[in-house]
Amino acid sequence: MRSEPPAISGIPLTGVVCGLLLASLALTPSLVPRPTVFQGFLSGLWFMIGYGLGTPVHRVGSWLLGRIRTRRWFPASRPLHSASRTGLLVLATMLLVLYVVIYSGLVVSWQNEVRALVEMGPVDGAGHLRFLIAMVVTMSLCYWIFRGIGALRVMAARWARRRGSGPGRARAMGLLAGLLASFVLVAGLVGAGLGAVGSIYAARDAQTLEGSRRPELPLRSGSPDSILAWDRLGRQGRAFVGGGPSAAAIARVGASDATEPIRVYAGLGQGVDLAERAELVVGELERTGAFEREVLLVATPTGSGWLEPQAIAALEYLYAGDTATASMQYSFQPSWVSFLFAPELSTQSSSALFDAVHARWKQLPASDRPKLAVYGLSLGAQGMQGHFADLGDLLDRTDAALFTGPPSNSQPWRTLQAARDPDTPIWQPTYRGGASVRWQSKPGDFANLAGTWNQPRVGYLQHATDPITWLDASVIYQRPEWLAGPAVEGGRGSDVSDAMRWIPGVTFLHLVTDMLVSEAVPPSHGHNFGDVALDGWAQVLPGHGRSDAQLASIQAVLETIDTHDPIWE
Template identity: 25%
Template sequence: MRAPAVSASLGALAGAAIGFYPGQLPRGALVAGVLVAVCVGLGTFAGLLVARFVGGGSARARRWALGIVAGSFGMLAAGAAWWQHSLRDALDVAGAGPDWAFVAGLPAAAVFAVIALWPRLVAWALALIGTVVVGYVSPGLAAAQPQGTNTPDVAALYGSLDSDRSIEQRARDVVANWVADGGLTRSAVVIAVPTGSGWIDTSAVNGFRMRFGKDLPILGLQYAAVSSWRAFVSDRDAAGRAAIALVAEVDAAMHNIERAHRPKLVLYGQSLGAIGADAARVWASEHGVEVAQTIEVGVPGDSVPFRATGRTVLANASDPVPRWSPTLLWRPARMTDDTQVIGRRGHHVPWLPVVSFIQTSVDLLGALNVPAGDGHRYGVEQATGTR
């Protein structure tokens, strides 16, 4: 059996280099295996197309290319396992060893063999890759989102979805409950904009109550019941509308109170909720509503103005959410100029066009499978709005 075309081997090696390029977060061997297999498959297929125009090379050149690719592939797999081990060691979790490299590399080797050595099976192999990606990665995207509302012990101050009532009506009810509970006599009030699923981070709630007192009222208004990424795609402005409705009602409730005696109004949002908090901040500024502080945590990349006043933006150093954006395909991630980087500082991974976009996209799958201070997990420190 002839060795594959030189360009096919080189294409596979390029795909392996892309698939094994370091990410910022730990990932399972199966996730890595799917990614590398897809990259190797596409690289091999591209190499076969090139071979149709420039030829496959002599038998000797083919063998040399195959040998170089095999050795380089092993080195890439070992290097990726070492990188994963270092990430896990920093988190004090079980490391990655030779078994990780084997599981991560085996699917890619199989795909390369099928496509390069049996070109007639290329269509079958690509269909298999697509099935694996859709069947394995799609549930992973959903799993990467906080599930359920998980609202803290503020049920009376949380407006759940109600198809029979408008956002304004539900906001009015939440604020009425806040006033009835003596909210106007408290030192502060926090409007927490939920994520797309209606989730409010309990760590943030605990942090705010450590900062302002256990009786701190926290107001929330649900605007969707799906994962944040789905809500972002379908209606990214919904979070802002819900936050603005609450701010408007709170301001109306405090209208007859002297400014010096009003509760401090703090806006808070995480992930998609941060976009809503920023929209409410802008609205408040335009309508003369005094906001003591706006805290935006883990803001999705390129989703809020790059420069602004009166806000604090927090992002974990390893959080892929603030870095991910289609623009990552052609330029490095650009966070807002007021972003404070918090959490564990890991090794810096250089940006590469396309490659960094792929790796950051895969990091999203495991962004919540880490302790607070890493990935898209934040602790009580987010409530202070400072380092």
């Protein structure tokens, strides 16, 4: 006779215990704090997954217990009387309630500690309420989905029995139907989700971001003089060429000789392939006189074509507008979609554009060439780095490089991290004394190393709390170096909670979900680098002549720039 799980008022006790276990894991500290609604959704989802596993876990446990008893490893216990069974269930209920109360207090303490470390205020009462509502709604939706799958499983088993199948075969048919329904549901949700994302971002790419205006100056793509039409630049391309500081704005921070920066961009609708699109960009650079500027920047955008406004504007302010920035779109999808389904695109695009620009740049007399710099954020950093064979190749072909928040599989970043100098932490490494490449989390980190920083220079901007940088498959089964011990002992970054522990599989899932909200934290944490872009450029491209007072004025202006909610770009 099959053993059924004990229940509290009809709710399987094993399911509740398994659900609480998974929800408890979902609420353990991670790198960055999550919005309360998002955390409530995750907790409810994890609880219901555990709840759904409760019955099979109970049955497997009962089967194992039966096998142990048949081998007489310990005597079989007598069946409990109804009163004793009720008493045990009441006791179990009280213990579960006590656990929830105590653990809830611990969770609030953890979350507020994580928030404090990244300079955010504690969660208030309204936040707790939003969390509970989101969790209950998620659990309710999942419950009815489970009920529907269960009903389908019962129907399949009955159908099999009516056709003469034995009890075992009927149960197998029911189980198969349930698994098939679950697979179809998940595949349908994923497929519908990706389809919706594609449709939404295709529509977004055709739109013009509020505040973006078609440039009139001939120094911008999309202007009346441009060979690249405004309406085909894509949403982010139009935002890029239609934004940024003017010569007048640059002059207001102390550059009396300011000039209008050049911005060149090609959208997906321009050129039949990457090579042709890159040639169009070079043509625009020629037309605008970009090869006569002091600095020529080749920048790879994120998946949707977005270029971080503060990073580009920082360079333009720093060099009084005597700059030209070239970029081109390779997708309209958000970075995570491009990363999962077309990870090679960013590198292919970077290669096409850099090679085309570099070939024309090499034709100039060495004394007349602008400083050639490269830049990329996140997927853009991975793509631009991936074009170069190694650090030596990067140093040979550029005058400066700045890579922000590189993903964990970026090269040569990954090799450099692994080969860092002994006794330097993985989140703030030193490579060969900082002679060619350095890392920065806060302004001033580049300059803190005592040795000489030769030119050309490569700089990495990265944070100890950036899940995009630390997401790696090895975290599933191996404790990462960035969680080696307490912060006071140098085992983790100073803004990583000591309460965060490596849990096999769970920590990896935390990183996956943290990626979605990694920008929703103040600068100096997560995937937000707005406060280090200026100092980064000032260090990797010295010779700008700006005073400390001017740099402070520029930084104050950069902090007012609207980054257009980059979380989903």
